[in-house]
Amino acid sequence: MPIICAAIGCNNTFVKGSEFRFYRFPLKKPQLVNEWVNSLGVKNFIPTAHTCLCSEHFRADCFRDLNGKQFLRVDAVPTIFSQGQDSSKIELRKRGVIPKHHWSQSERQHSPASTG
Numbered sequence: 001m002p003i004i005c006a007a008i009g010c011n012n013t014f015v016k017g018s019e020f021r022f023y024r025f026p027l028k029k030p031q032l033v034n035e036w037v038n039s040l041g042v043k044n045f046i047p048t049a050h051t052c053l054c055s056e057h058f059r060a061d062c063f064r065d066l067n068g069k070q071f072l073r074v075d076a077v078p079t080i081f082s083q084g085q086d087s088s089k090i091e092l093r094k095r096g097v098i099p100k101h102h103w104s105q106s107e108r109q110h111s112p113a114s115t116g
């Protein structure tokens with residue numbers, strides 16, 4: 001199974017020798033995962049152990065050099081997403097679509113409280 005970047009509008013795939021690096025979601029840190037998902041901008045996105053983002057979405061200061069290799073900082077959050085290009089796709093979500101019932105139970109239960 002190929003490793004594909006989970007970011008919207010990013011089709012980077014892991015290939016050997018590529019300069020892109022892929023990072024899994026920090027599932028051991030739910031709070032950090034939340035930040036990643038928020039930054040990703042996808043609602044109800046549930047990352048799995050195989051969900052990755054490529055290095056394109058992390059600022060340079062998210063990395064640190066160690067023995068000539070670049071490592072992602074443990075608290076790094078991806079912030080670079082090119083949502084400007086494909087914003088029309090993102091805004092497809094519907095809103096305000098609430099099915100109306102024939103009768104509303106909550107209304108029936110609500111009795112006018114008149115103090116007299």
Ligand SMILES: [Zn+2]
Pocket residue numbers: 005006007010011012053054055056057
């Ligand atoms: Zn990517």
